[in-house]
Amino acid sequence: MSARTESLLGFIYEERAAQIAPRLDRLIDRYREHVSSPDGYRAGTPPFTERDAVMIALGDSFVGAGGSPLAQLLRFLDDEAEGVISGVHVLPFSPRSSNDPYAVTDHREVDPELGDWSDIEAIADHFMLMADLVLTHCSPQGAWFQGFLRDEPPYSEYFVTASPADDHVDLDFSNPDVLIEMLDVFLGYIARGVRVVRLDSIAYLWTETGTPCLHHPKAHAIVKLIRAIVDEIAPWVVIIVHPSAPHQENLDYLGAGDDEAHMVYDVSLSPLVTDAFLSADATSLSAWVRELHTPGSTSLFNVLGPCDAIAPAALPDSQRARVFLAAQSVALAIAGVPGVYCQSLVGSEDRERLDLDELSAVLNESGSLGNLVFDGYKALLRARAASDAFSPAAAQRVLSAPSSVFALVRTSPTGGRVLCLVNVTGDEAEVSFTDGELGLGDEKVFRELVTDTFLYPSRDDGNRVSLVIDPYEVLWLAYSSPE
Structure with a gap:
């Protein structure tokens, strides 16, 4: 264990740190031989360049004959997006107890309705794979909470909330067993080829009586601990956080630029771009981008919403495509790494499941909305990739x-x-x-x-x-x- 990891562990768990350190050491050592750097990795090089763009999809966004939804996702990437999309963010793919993909019942498995680990590993072999670590909570229907209800150790002390609400129950990170459990899940993802890990709702990680339980210093310390472990055994892995908080509080999770998250979700961009196009006035957007700064080599993950918010269906397809692509170009032009929802990439409705055979016909139908948006998006991405002025470091x-x-x-x-x-x-x-x-x-x-x-x-x-x-x-x- 590095001195940095040991120091952070001491800050988080104080006098208990000495008893936890050997367990964490054993966990880290167990995974050292199971993680390997991706082809082409060179130490000290930026994880993202102007050639990178990440497609965002649910595990079942793509359907079709002859394979699982995750296999269909890879088929779309291979057949339609190779050369313009370098990475894919598969939103939580674990078994769940409801339509909410974050109501995870088993963090260590893939939902069989989506596929299995071989599908995840196949995607990771071809594209930079981003996955969610649902760190702060789980489903009350999962084995952990069911064990809690039966007062079975270690689960009897895993939770902050004892009565489930909204299909989520909050994990108690003041119990070091929970941290060790989730770090095991995290390192397991890396061993499967995941190269970017999103820590979701991290702002609510640490609960302490008498505090707002929001952006607690120990929540920041756990992100720093995860970063320290990554730097020690898998320095090619990128940590991205989605705190779901105001912009400056989001940026605080980037730390000093080299000791906390590598990237943060830019939650302000989408409403500002939407406002600019609906009001025909870019003043607020320009003022906000003018003040954007991130420390060190960190960067923002720039994501916009779906087509219909800015380019309503009442417009002709050619006009809808033109307006939508103009809006999306902002996320591609400003500093950071662009993320694009798969539905946005093909001009479809938000969260619509995409049948690959039907989609292929639409994308090849000259003048259709899907054809115009997809071809236009690819042209923008190719242009971006051709100039290092679009590098996240530019x-x-x-x-x-x-x-x-x-x-x-x-x-x-x-x-x-x-x-x-x-x-x-x-x-x-x-x-x-x-x-x-x-x-x-x-x-x-x-x-x-x-x-x-x-x-x-x-x-x-x-x-x-x-x-x-x-x-x-x-x-x-x-x-x-x-x-």
Whole structure:
């Protein structure tokens, strides 16, 4: 056990730490020989680049003949998304007691209605796999709580709540047996090939009488403990947290930048983008992105909601696709790692189950909503992957622009720049910038990355670079010098 792990254990359990340390040591040693780095891993390299995008799906989002839902998920990724999607976040896939995937009855198994561990391992062999560790609670129908009701050790002291509500019962992490149990589950996931682990509802992890039981220092310490174990035996694994809290309190789980979570779910982005497009005003979105900062090499996981919130069904399919892709482009352009729901990727309804054969027909039907959204999304993802200015490590700077336009410049560590413009309205918009605002040097031409075409901007009377942006148009303009 590292000195860092030992120190955190002492902070969490105080005088009991000496008795817990040997158990944790044995657990860590047991998994050392069962975890192995993925192909191509190099120590010290960032876990994500501009080439990474993560698709988010339930274990049963895809159905079809000839295999389990998880096998159909892999089939979709292999057949339709390889080369544009690098990772997949499979939402909780354990057995559950209701329609709520977080009402887990057995953390160590795969729901047989979804598939089995061989399906999970097959996905992990082909794509970067993100999985949820449902850390704070479980279902009252599971073996742990049933043992609690029978007053059977060790389960008799596993829970904070004794009467179940909403199909969840809260685990008591002041009992070190619970921590050891969940770390065993966590390391088991890593041994199965999971490379990104989301810690869900982490803000409520530690309950203590006389405190708000929210963002407790010992909740932060347990995230740091998990990070310390990862750094010791599986440094390729990424920890992402979803505290379900206001933005700054979310960012607090990134710690000093190298000692707590690697990433945090950006819960503010989706409502801000929705507001920008529904109000035809990007002012609030621009102000918020302007203040975004994460410590060290940490980053945000940028996720937007489904198509119908921004592009209602009353619009023609071509207009719906254009509006929706313009909104989604924001999550792809700003600093961080983009996550996209599988339904959003193909222009479908939120949480709709997707029959692969029917979906394939829709995606290949020229002019259909699914075809327009999927092809447009792939074009955006390919353009993003082609420029290191979209690296999570690349700087970003929001520009002053009319309220109808969201504008920022991304600058790569090697100096390459991309001007990202999105018109959030149904009207034509015009923007103008000084050379200094854009950081222009000798470059006089822009190469539009999505269409791979050159754009020659005009100059207004004040010698400012002037551009006209069509309704709901997305422009990703790389700086280029004339031949």
